[in-house]
Amino acid sequence: MINLKNINKSYSQGGNQFHVLHDINLAIDAGEYVSIIGQSGSGKSTLINIIGFLDDQFEGEYQFNDTQIQTLKRAELTPFRNASVGFIFQNFKLIRTMSVSDNIALPLLYAGEKRRQVQARIDEQLTRVGLPGAGDKLPTALSGGQQQRVSIARALVANPSFLIADEPTGALDSRTSAEIMQLFKELNDQGTTIILVTHDPNVAAATKRTVEILDGRIIADSEVSS
Numbered sequence: 001m002i003n004l005k006n007i008n009k010s011y012s013q014g015g016n017q018f019h020v021l022h023d024i025n026l027a028i029d030a031g032e033y034v035s036i037i038g039q040s041g042s043g044k045s046t047l048i049n050i051i052g053f054l055d056d057q058f059e060g061e062y063q064f065n066d067t068q069i070q071t072l073k074r075a076e077l078t079p080f081r082n083a084s085v086g087f088i089f090q091n092f093k094l095i096r097t098m099s100v101s102d103n104i105a106l107p108l109l110y111a112g113e114k115r116r117q118v119q120a121r122i123d124e125q126l127t128r129v130g131l132p133g134a135g136d137k138l139p140t141a142l143s144g145g146q147q148q149r150v151s152i153a154r155a156l157v158a159n160p161s162f163l164i165a166d167e168p169t170g171a172l173d174s175r176t177s178a179e180i181m182q183l184f185k186e187l188n189d190q191g192t193t194i195i196l197v198t199h200d201p202n203v204a205a206a207t208k209r210t211v212e213i214l215d216g217r218i219i220a221d222s223e224v225s226s
């Protein structure tokens, strides 16, 4: 599904070039559950911005299914991203003034659907993430773990090809983290492809494959032994 070949990425700043990704070769198949692990500044965010179609300024080839991403125009990238990937963030990024249901509806509205036609799909996802009946609440009435469940429902609702979870347990206590990791495991068991970014080896150990980055290079790529 995801096939990166010889990806290099540099940022220019103040007339200098900073080479932050070096010759990245990485293939991820549908159905995988992969963690990308590395210390702060190693290039994890830079890499997932490319994988998640947020950044098309790179050298090399990114083939996603039958599409060569580096050949897409900017205007083509946004609808491609909306249709293909669901994002989950450390700090949830829910809109505090909107109900849980309205937050989850957003990707469907971006895709051109009508709010009144999507409630059943929202309720289905709320049940899937363990929050049946929570749709009318405001995010601020929920615990951190519950808010992360809402953001997972939002990431899933448009049925993307894969999820990117960027430090999804970074703002949660260890027990709630374990519950969220259990939910990701269940989603993966149901067939959801998940790419999870973390600096925490314990979190990475709960996935099925770890890709380790150091100074912009993949230094290890291995199955997690269960």
Ligand SMILES: Nc1ncnc2c1ncn2[C@@H]1O[C@H](COP(=O)(O)OP(=O)(O)OP(=O)(O)O)[C@@H](O)[C@H]1O
Pocket: 011, 012, 013, 018, 020, 038, 039, 040, 041, 042, 043, 044, 045, 046, 047, 199
């Ligand atoms: N927009 C930018 N302009 C210039 N340099 C950048 C930019 N974004 C990131 N960098 C640099 O690229 C390198 C990799 O950063 P990146 O954010 O990808 O690392 P990371 O592994 O995600 O770190 P963290 O875990 O702290 O988020 C760092 O040295 C960072 O300073």
